[in-house]
Amino acid sequence: MNNKVKRYKNLILSVVGIIFLLLSGCATFSASYPKKISEVKVDLAKGDAKAAQKSFSNQFGDNPTEDNLYLLEQARLAQLNDNVERSKKGYQAVIQTVATNKMAAKVQVSKVLQNMGAVLTNDRGLPFSTPDYAMTFLYPYQALNYLSQNDLSGALVAIRQLSNAQYWTYQQKLMVEDMQSKYQKDTAKVDIDEENLGLKKSKEINEMFSSVKDATNAYENGFGYYLASILYEAFDENYNNAFISIKDAKRVLPDNPYVLRTYQEIERGFNGGSAYENGKGRLVVIYEQGFVTPREAIKLPLFLGKLGLQEVAVAYYPSKYTLLPEKSIYVAQNDRIQDRAQTALLVNTTQMATKSLTEEYPVIITREVIRLVVKSLATYEATNQAGGWGLLAGSIYSFVTAQADERSWLLLPNNIQLYENQFKAGNYTIDLGKKQQNVEIKANKTTLIWFVNIDDFNKVYHFIL
Secondary structure, three states, X not given: OHHXXXXXXXXXXXXXXXXXXXXXXXXXXXXXXXXXXXXXXHHHHOOOHHHHHHHHHHHHOOOOOOOHHHHHHHHHHHHHOOXXXXXXXXXXXXXXXXXXXXXXXXXXXXXXXXXXXXXXXOHHHOOOOOOHHHHHHHHHHHHHHHHHOOOHHHHHHHHXXXXXXXXXXXXXXXXXXXXXXXHHHHHHHOOOOHHHOOHHHOHHHHHHHHHOOOOOOOOOOHHHHHHHHHHHHHHOOOOHHHHHHHHHHHHHOOOOHHHHHHHHHHHHHHOOOOOOOOXXXXXXXXXXXXXXXXXXXXXXXXXXXXXXXEEEEEEEOOOOOOOOOOOEEEEEEOOXXXXXXXXXXXXXXXXXXXXXXXXXXXXHHHHHHHHHHHHHHHXXXXXXXXXXXXXXXXXXXXXXXXXXXXXXXXXXXXXXXXXXXXXXXXXXXXXXXXXXXEEEEOOOOEEEEEEEXXXXXXXXXXXXX
């Protein structure tokens, strides 16, 4: 009789556990993030930013939240809908979560490590931590918000914070070291050899790493550096900060002819001359197009010592993706073409996102290995205590938690292009194929045109600095 009671008790506990796991895994079973936001992107591509905002609210809600990804997407949509205050508020909420020194980064790492649920579930259950490449868009976009309100000082405050993105690289390294130290006893139990995990046998992962082998890092963005240089030039007559920023842009983009031209102009100003030719002003066109490539999910077999081959689900970027081409640009005055040129690549967003993900992979794989070890040991214990029902519970647990984290900021552009030249003061027309824009160029000033093109969606911002 006692044995029957024990079996029924174990059965009940197992069933309760299964139900709990299923309930807690509801978000995991839901569609992946790229699918969730696809309708928003479709509406934008049709040229209807208001419908995109409505689709976003229907899918994700319209209330304030602490989720950084929600805030980033919402702020970007608000910016494209000319709701500058809402956009500023969203970006600022994310900025306030950024570690501003090494100690702050360590505090954030410790919070993640203390969350045992994060280890035992999956990465989708972790709070979205804004990756370094996304931060290099966050601050320039916030600066452009301030510019749209004719607040150059506010724009400079935002752009100065760009260097904070570097601390997330430190965070990733710290997390790997701390996690490996914290859980090395568990991994030692099953004789895991990191060199023999088998990660290098994956064709997709190898190709992803190879595609960004020449990219230095994911926290230096030519867009941010270039924007900073022309903002500093407009604000600071001694050219020191402007020259530092344009040197960084030139270092990141040594083959971009427009970055080189602006570098030469600002260098003249830095050396005591004039950055502008006599009676001329600078025309800068920053052209965004399309959407960044989303992450995809893949199942990887890893060899975990005594546990043998185990499967993990991870996100990756395909090495083959569409990079939208350069654009032909025409600058005309009184129906006479003054310049005919091609834009040059300023930022390949997918490449930056891919580089960022590869730098996070030590953290991701460490977490996945720890989960497999903990789950396998838990399943072993459950099997001993509850027989077949324990094994079933462990199997369902593994199924529920084996989900790749495909979240990323998906309203970012496919790429950003640059054009720059100097023209005599006057009124001009810029033609980029789908959109014409009348602009004014003033002597010794920079006219900045920011185009956003997503298929049928076209937005133009016009600033004189």
